[in-house]
Amino acid sequence: MNLFYKTSFVYDMSKSKILVTGGLGYIGSQTVLSLLDSGFEVVILDKNQPKEYQNFAYIVDFERVDLLNIGDLERVFKKYKIEVVIHFAAFIEVGESQLKPEKYYKNNVVGTLNLLTIMHRYKVNKIVFSSTAAVYGFSGVELIDENQPRNPISVYGRTKSISEDIINDFCKIHGFSAFSLRYFNACGADPQTRTGEDHNPETHLIPCILNAIANNVTFKIFGNNYNTPDGTCIRDYIHTTDLASAHILATKYLMDLTTSGFYEVVNLGTGQGFSVSQIVQSVEQVTGCKVLVEFVDRRPGDSDRLVASNQKAKKILNWEPQSNLYQIIKTAWEWYQKIKLK
Ligand code: UDP
Numbered sequence: 001m002n003l004f005y006k007t008s009f010v011y012d013m014s015k016s017k018i019l020v021t022g023g024l025g026y027i028g029s030q031t032v033l034s035l036l037d038s039g040f041e042v043v044i045l046d047k048n049q050p051k052e053y054q055n056f057a058y059i060v061d062f063e064r065v066d067l068l069n070i071g072d073l074e075r076v077f078k079k080y081k082i083e084v085v086i087h088f089a090a091f092i093e094v095g096e097s098q099l100k101p102e103k104y105y106k107n108n109v110v111g112t113l114n115l116l117t118i119m120h121r122y123k124v125n126k127i128v129f130s131s132t133a134a135v136y137g138f139s140g141v142e143l144i145d146e147n148q149p150r151n152p153i154s155v156y157g158r159t160k161s162i163s164e165d166i167i168n169d170f171c172k173i174h175g176f177s178a179f180s181l182r183y184f185n186a187c188g189a190d191p192q193t194r195t196g197e198d199h200n201p202e203t204h205l206i207p208c209i210l211n212a213i214a215n216n217v218t219f220k221i222f223g224n225n226y227n228t229p230d231g232t233c234i235r236d237y238i239h240t241t242d243l244a245s246a247h248i249l250a251t252k253y254l255m256d257l258t259t260s261g262f263y264e265v266v267n268l269g270t271g272q273g274f275s276v277s278q279i280v281q282s283v284e285q286v287t288g289c290k291v292l293v294e295f296v297d298r299r300p301g302d303s304d305r306l307v308a309s310n311q312k313a314k315k316i317l318n319w320e321p322q323s324n325l326y327q328i329i330k331t332a333w334e335w336y337q338k339i340k341l342k
Pocket of ligand 1: 185203204205206208220221222223233234235276299302
């Protein structure tokens with residue numbers, strides 16, 4: 001199988017495209033699929049090869065490029081007429097970022113700077129940036145809005161916060177227009193099981209619970225003495241299909257802009273929090289399987305509660321999350337069964 005099969009020849013190359021960096025990743029791939037479903041022309045840029053199941057990568061333009069290789073990056077901007085960049089490509093492991101800061105600052109911050117530099121050189125000045133609620137750190141408020149001060153507690157969170165600042169400066173100084181979208185807990189899978197969560201190692205809550213079910217092992221809850229009603233941490237779980245729709249709305253917003261220098265930060269969450277124990281119970285209900293639970297020590301860096309205010313996303317982007325927790329877990333389970341239990 002030719003992994004780098006290209007279909008560019010069928011396209012009108014003069015037509016502008018959306019460049020998606022990290023388009024093979026968890027949220028990036030869902031966004032690529034949603035863009036294609038909405039009729040956009042997409043170029044995927046990723047330093048990894050498509051996985052076996054990522055069929056969509058063979059029907060769009062795919063460029064295997066590392067953002068740290070500025071020559072390769074420039075070649076992509078020479079080749080295509082790009083209108084908007086959606087920038088996902090980044091390392092995302094909080095724990096690893098604490099052990100290897102140089103790896104994270106280089107890939108996430110230098111990679112972003114390289115991308116912006118080449119965009120500026122080729123007069124592509126619209127970007128939707130994949131940021132994170134990790135920029136807030138311990139906020140201590142019921143609902144976190146975008147005016148909360150940034151205070152990231154991990155290297156990963158700082159790489160995203162610094163990248164936001166660099167993008168904001170490109171807006172102010174070079175007339176870029178941009179959104180930084182701060183995701184809360186991304187979860188769920190494509191309802192048609194075309195893509196989903198597939199990290200190695202997997203550390204996220206829902207796939208870890210599914211792993212415990214599939215392997216008949218105990219699921220460890222990190223801490224039961226938090227300042228929450230049942231003692232376990234509360235998070236705001238948002239389906240990747242809803243994240244994808246927000247990226248499309250942000251992309252359209254930037255495409256329609258006639259002025260330059262626009263910059264907005266927008267939270268993407270449901271505004272509703274669930275505790276780890278509530279998620280475990282919901283997984284049991286959806287899968288019909290019992291989860292064996294063990295409470296262990298707190299995981300360093302976890303805060304009691306992280307729940308978004310999503311009023312700004314509703315107001316600016318006219319965005320409304322469509323999926324509930326049932327759909328999140330159902331799609332995650334279907335995906336898990338497809339790729340892990342095949
Ligand atoms: N969590 C847990 N056991 C696990 C994985 C996660 O108790 O095996 C908890 C974690 O401590 C946090 C919540 O689940 O309170 C969500 O964690 P996740 O890593 O999915 O996302 P985060 O909120 O860290 O971005």
